[in-house]
Amino acid sequence: MTPDLAGHARIMALADLVTPMSVRTAVTLRLADHLDAGDLTADDLAARTGAVPRPLRKLLDHLVHLGLLRAAEGRYGLTDLGRLLRRGEAPMGPFDQLDLDTVLGRTELSAVHLLHKVRTGRSVYHGMYGTDLWTHVDRAPGTPDDLKAQLALPPGFDIDVLLDHPVLARARTVVDVGGNTGALVEALLTRHPDLSATLIDLPSFAGAAAQRFAAAGLDGRAAALAQDFFQPLPAGADVYVLSAVLADWDDETAVRLLRNCALAAGGTGRILVSEVSLTERLRHVDTGMTLWFEAVMDNPDRSPDDLAALAAEAGLKVAAVEQAGTRIVLELHG
Template identity: 40%
Template sequence: MIDIFSPIALRVAATLRLADHVAAGADTLDELAKAAKVDADALRRLLRFLTCRGVFAEPSPGRYTLTGSAALLAADHPSRLREFLDLDTAGGRMDLAVCGGLLHTVRTGEAGYEAVFGQSFWDDLDTRPDLAGSFTALMTAVSRRLGPEVAAGYDWRDARHVVDVGGGAGFLLSAVLQRCPQARGTLVDLPATVARAQSTLDAAGVADRCAVQGGSFFDPLPEGGDVYVLSHVLHDWDDGPALSILRNCAAAAAATGGRVLVAERVIADDEHRALATEYDLRMAAIFGGARERSYDEFVTLAAAAGLAPGGVWHTSSQHWLMEWLPTT
């Protein structure tokens, strides 16, 4: 548990695209250093560390090959792990914020990200288009995986209008509409975000059944839906803002007798508790008040928003699907 070098060394290798360079034929130390634009001696020491741990192999002095572990770091690997580990991207900066800012967070309750980088995560994205683009790619990868699980894990048979609130580029909503040919959808997110949704909806063959609306989930939401979906939204916010989001969903759902479906990790006494608590600390260090919650905490938050518990379902990726019904 005290090893800090393996996680950071892997991220440095991912950032420098070492696996891609080796796969492309730059397999000697000098060739790798030139391709990665780094100091050869420092790279030698990094590779020595990684080969000792089976990440790369060194079949002859100064010549490197990929192992199964190194192949995971290639840009074309289906896991897209490299994108999550790249320290020059939003995901990588979040990791650095956790490493360098968690102590500040525990001491003050404030976001460690701002202590490390001088401004909040969201301000960082606003001033760095490259980071904003990498964050969108990161969330797209998450939505691509989670969308089919949400679509398969919930009973959509009576759904006629699904509103995905904070739905990004539309991958989750597309998966739901593909599964529910009787339903239409509305995608709600910030204008710059939903501007990228059309190609997603077209590729899924659901564009003719889906409206796209630019807006904030802190503002009143479009009425007329019978299912309002919040996926990976509430954990970004402390209880005050999260309550505002839920109240907007509850108000829109109550107008037509609809319901709210929340997809989140949940801190529970099960085999996934360790991972959920890890994500909870990450959220605290990056965003300050952001948090993963227990189911009881969701119940309390939902009750304050005018929502009562409905059903609960579990996905294969350790997310809970929690249904909430308006009480008024």
């Protein structure tokens, strides 16, 4: 049989890891910013970026091959395409996920562990870090700075179905379990002026949320508690919200978390479980992104029935189910 050399070359190009890592290394070293003022030699660039000249020169040559840089007389400069990699002082550029010095950039690298997800069903992070994503991010060096960049982001994904939920309109106190940097709490308190909130999250996220609440003048009505949400939660609130949290956990752990909320909610509190599912929306347009969500979460695809089954296992009853666009909201009680 004659080997299909063109086919082999195509497959190797599809499987290439060097080019994606070259682009990421260029972004992390901010090469485009260094070259913005004019062409430089590899030695100049090594001095400016703190890099080692010999491997850097090979990186620069590959970036020339990729059309991101051009080279003439030992000096490198930006092409029109390479100019797009300039980041300046902007905290969140379009390519921030390519910066390997940031938490976001490091989470992107987890795609290398896709096999772990496909073989075990557990998110790639367990294969890569031996823990879940959030514990890893919480402990990662530099995390608080990264999180500051998130503080401006409003909550998304058809959030109104949660913000306007009738249970929240009647409530005076809410606990946002896994509330991240506080975007949802800020939106809830803005929409419901009589509501007070306690946010629970891991220390770096809770710290960023506290900053957000202070900056928004909400610190009288919103508290951020740094605590593990598998430990006993503040008891007796009117509503416990779990928004986009359960997708990160397998069924057994999700039931444990629901039981923990049920314990705190007692006989009178309500639990709102809200999940975002992008799979149906994306599967025909971006299979890579659909796979990415599958890889980084334990289960991004639970339906209202799946969530109701988890709730039943945790001893909870479903009072109402709402769905709008990408978001599902289940109202649960003990």
